[in-house]
Amino acid sequence: MVTEVTRSTNTNPTDKQQQKIPVTIITGFLGSGKTTLVNHILHEQHGRKIAVIVNEFGEIGIDGQITIADDDEQIVEFNNGCLCCTVRGDLVRTLEELTKRSDLDAVLIETTGLADPAPVASTFIVAEEIKSKFSLDAFVTVVDARNLQQNLKDSHEAQEQIAFADIILINKTDLVTPEDIARIQQQLRELNPIAKVYHTEYSSIDLSLILDTKAFELEAKLEIDPSFLEDLAHEHDASIGSFAVTSDRPIDLNKFMLWMNDLAQSKGEDLYRTKGLFYAQGFPERVLFQSVRMLTSMRRDRLWQKDEPKLTQLVAIGRNLDREEFVKGFEKCVA
Template identity: 40%
Template sequence: MADAVLQSARSALKEERFFDGVQLINSALEAQQAIVIKPGSGGYAAEAATEVDNQEILQNPEAFLMRVLPSLQSSQRQLLADLFALRTDLLIGLGALKRAVLDISAALLLTPENEAMSIKKMQIEGLLKSGASSVGSAKTPTTIITGFLGAGKTTLLNYILDVNHGKKIAIIENEFGEVGIDDALLNTKSAVTEENIIEMNNGCICCTVRGDLIAGLKKLHKQTTGKGKPLDGIIIETTGLADPAPVAQTFFADDFVSANMVLDGILTVVDAKHIVGQLQEEKPQDAVNEAVEQIAFADRILLNKTDLVGEADLLKVEAEIRHINKTAAIRKTQNSRVDMDFILGIKAFSLEKILMQISQNLEEELVAEHGSGHGDHGGHGGHGHEGHAHSHSHDEDCEECGHSTHRRHDYRVSSVGIQRDREVQKDKLDTFISWLVQNKGPDLYRSKGVLAVNGMSHKFVFHAVHMQFSGKPQEPWREGEKRQCKMVFIGKNLDREELNKKFDECLVK
């Protein structure tokens, strides 16, 4: 039985199904603990078994092993060492380096003569000391830039390729050649390593991809990181009318891309003078307003050409943007001049950023409800209550509140925040995610969440773009920390009541 688990977990490691592998090893370790402390097994004293939590082998492995080591048979020692060593590799794949050190230390307690394992422990500790929080830190952060034609994407890209910002960035032009990098910037004297990869004067790279994006990314990786010349970041430009989702989904769907590059965030460039008209353009009932979609997708928004509008109009523009996207950071610019730190290294899919966005979204909904009895809202958000977050919209004058507001355009785009101070059952969560992806995928632009899964010691963090879902455990729940679930869904035609009801079916009874 244990051999079969090891074989399955090794296959999961090879296929980079790290979370599945950890779950397999967890079950095997718990089973071994039960055998070790079982009366008459020749293992840990039966009378002490009542004092041992049934997950202590996972939660505090070194303390557990120190007590049971004298009574372990050699075959048990080797099996436990193999399980902890394999779990170490899986945890490294998940980026949980601190926990990986704990597990490899447990393996060394069982097999102290293993020199290879001692070296690996020192390597992991070295990564932690160098500030690397995960294996993912070695991946190249990649930003997707979108925005309407004329918003300033071309100006931004030319600026990045010309200014001395001290970063080595690769810019991938869109497939249709609409960007048109300034020929004067091209360093024609430098070596052209591939026919579509050209080095710029400031050390950046311009890469024109006119075919498959994945093939272009692989070629770019081969010519940079593959030759010991790693990039600080990659920027992919989409066409003016493009939905950024297919590009974003590349980072979930392709194994090579997800192993070597990480989607850092989506930046939307906005023309301050014309964006309101673009947002409010009347479309057929089932047609997509691309400008609305691009703003809804954004993690960062570059509000460009601010010198062409007055302060009052600029406030209206920001209000319209916030009506669609409550949480994206906005930077006002002229001629698309912006610090690279606003574009790269934002880690929009990190635990910290996801929690911050969800909390902000829930707070916005609470403000919309005025903290009182408008609509059917059982309470939620930062107050730790549970229920359906429902609010009326201030698209017109609100007689109940006495607030007079200007009529806003109905974009059919909204966000739904859900918070529950309870855990979810994993099998029911899988069912919920399957339902979400299959039935709501086309309408869901972005989804993010941090969940407390019953029996899991780490926070389960997920994010999705349309129907592409990615999730894994990240940092552990701290002692005394409230285990809760927080999520936000951004999309069109969202049914708040249905989402709440379906998720509530996942909760541990």
């Protein structure tokens, strides 16, 4: 989706017409904290007007619904496809539309957790209609400190995201020991010896460290992947997929958490990511649920709006998941 976030700015309009619009691309494996970082950026008073493009792998966009934005927003859905392959044409068309705006200061792109960063970068280098108006500022990769080892084992994309990064955020450092962080730092240096590395909790960081850094260097990326400008097709692991379940009946959260805990115990290594907004029994607000492998969290979100249909939307992403089995388990949680 694209969300245009209105902020005040003192930039001279004439200067803007002569400058390319900087683009920061946020990558990272499923559940690493990318959307949290986007919300952190939008929450800060940075004095910029930023367009945010959010791409989700699942059928339903949950992250887009919880991204902070001002009231005057334009939304374009980039769901059930990946910017590195099936929806790259949508990205080009959206960026072309953004070039019509004279007041835009920057673009922020959050890729799916399964995106290969190289094809996304090549869009800005190869596409003539894009490279004349936009400049890649930096690839910021968010790393889940708690699940890094398993993510690297399971996913080639997780390795590529780190290797391709200009800036790496070791996130969720509050969930691991200092010794773990030291080992993670060493492993990241083996995959990427030149990226700047910062430690974060809840993806909170000084924006000057990740925005307007001019950290992207084409020559360095070609050393990592000499073929990335060849615009090759990217294929995802066929065993990894996603599906969504919905319900317009209230959900018993106690039943749901018991079922989800059992599911995490039995399929925790294959259930990479679940996330959903719940119409929960006894709650006047939407309830946001998220899980990353064995770790789960749940919190109250905003109140339901008067003219808004009350729905539960839950997305699951993982390897060799049985959709029918998942749906049957979920249906038992209906109040």
